[in-house]
Amino acid sequence: MSAHSTHVHDLLGVGIGPFGLGLAALSDPLNDVDAVFLDQRPEFHWHPGMMIEGSTIQVPFLADLVTMADPTSPYSFLNFLKERRRLYPFYIRESFYPLRAEFDEYCRWVAAQLDSLRWNRRVVSVTREDGIFTAIAEVTDDSDAVVTTETYRARHLVLGVGTQPVLPPALQGLEGERAEGRAAGSTGGSGQPAGVSGAAGAGPLIHTADYVDNREALLDSGAVTIVGSGQSAAEIYRDLIEDAEDRGVRVDWVTRSPRFFPMEYTKLTLEMTSPEYTDHFRALPDELREHVGREQRTLYKGISGDLVDDIHDTLYRLSRGGRTLLTNLVSEAELETAEVDPISGEYLLGFRNTALNETFTRRSGSVIAATGYKSRVPDFLAPLGDEVRLDSRGRLDVSRHYSINDEGTIHVLNGEEHTHGVTAPDLGFGPWRASVVLAEVTGREPYPLEHRIAFQTFGVPTDESDAVPAAFALDDSKEMSHA
Secondary structure (H helix, E strand, C coil): CEEEEEEEEEEEEECCCHHHHHHHHHHCCCCCCCEEEECCCCCCCCCHHHCCCCCECCCCCCCCCCCCCCCCCCCCHHHHHHHCCCHHHHHHHCCCCCEHHHHHHHHHHHHHHCCCEECCEEEEEEEEECCEEEEEEEEECCCCCEEEEEEEEEEEEEECCCCEECCCHHHCCCHHHHHHHHHHHHHCCCCCCCCCCCCCCCCCEEEHHHHHHHHHHHHHCCEEEEEECCHHHHHHHHHHHHHHHHHCCEEEEECCCCCCCECCCCHHHHCCCCHHHHHHHHHCCHHHHHHHHHHHHHHCCCECHHHHHHHHHHHHHHCHHHCCCCEEEECCEEEEEEEECCCCCCEEEEEEECCCCEEEEEEECEEEEECCEECCCCHHHHHHHHHCCECCCCCECCCCCCECCCCCCEEECCCCHHHHHHHCCCHHHHHHHHHHHHHHHHCCCCCCCCCCCCCCCCCCCCCCCCCCCHHHCCCCCCCCCCC
């Protein structure tokens, strides 16, 4: 069966992560925006594999879905707390940073109130004719079986498909080999480091995105190696280390970074998550922009300073009395090779110290890749052909106004890190970007844009440095309105 609609929406969103959900919440009170949002999942969940008990998000509560665009919105985090009778406990807690599990609960609370969301809809193709996009979506049941198809039509298309987990080249394609190696090694010796207990080769190879469901299997493997750095790696290391020491399980943390660097969180640095810096970043030559983007990773891919200190304090406490810990933290070590020992079923991980150019090998019963995420070009865009702009590396070529076609009617949420810099993944900047998209859809500013927020000047200062960039100059009569 299939359902074909002739109704034309103003906006069709594909993907309902925090940024898509924020756009849906900001669209909801606008009478001149008819929007619908599709997602292949059965419901909203935000990084369920990293819902470690007690973990917090890394931005203040003001960086919710809507507040930075509309502080009066009923979909704010503070309104969520009030409805849950938790506003005063949050106030007394005196922390800007919400619990990650509570932020996920907040997002699901918002999602439950929006009639524009459609779950279990997997978009398989998008075409365009006479300025109207037509999306074909497969409707799936709880077992992911397709039960019917639906057709959605809209004047604007918004991509909120997010980013995908990345495994380093050395680890790609090892899952099948691991299973065979484990079977072959089931009657052989363990080959484990001295003092480590557990079944060798019994552990999974996972990305951090799948951590929570695999935690016990990781510990049961006898030896865990975390490859990569950043907040997720640090949170997992901190979550494992005490139980691992109690159970005699080795946990190693290896990163190619020169150190376990903290996230830079000073005020003038935070001004780089601004419209002004985005303009500067976009004006850089392509190669320089790539280089600068790599250099800026400490701004959002580092570890919170409190967590770095907590890890050291934990290791100090666990080592009291001269105890030798079953753990090792290694920096400046890049993973170059990985294979499965056919006898023990363990992983054999080959690293190169980038400073000394020397190699070494580690054995591990399981591996966690803390190697981040990357954006991709969705397959369902293929029927649009050359209408979708791509850069020389095959990535989406995103304009300043977050569009990827000449008409400015295909918009991108969090797929523009390579073109817009550090603002792309920043939760606090999501409402600003959504406001830009809604201005493009409506031809007005439903939510006034703050074009100038930084005290500093990026690039070469000019006499016109105080002027609003021409690309963003809008008619003064376009005031905020929900009418």
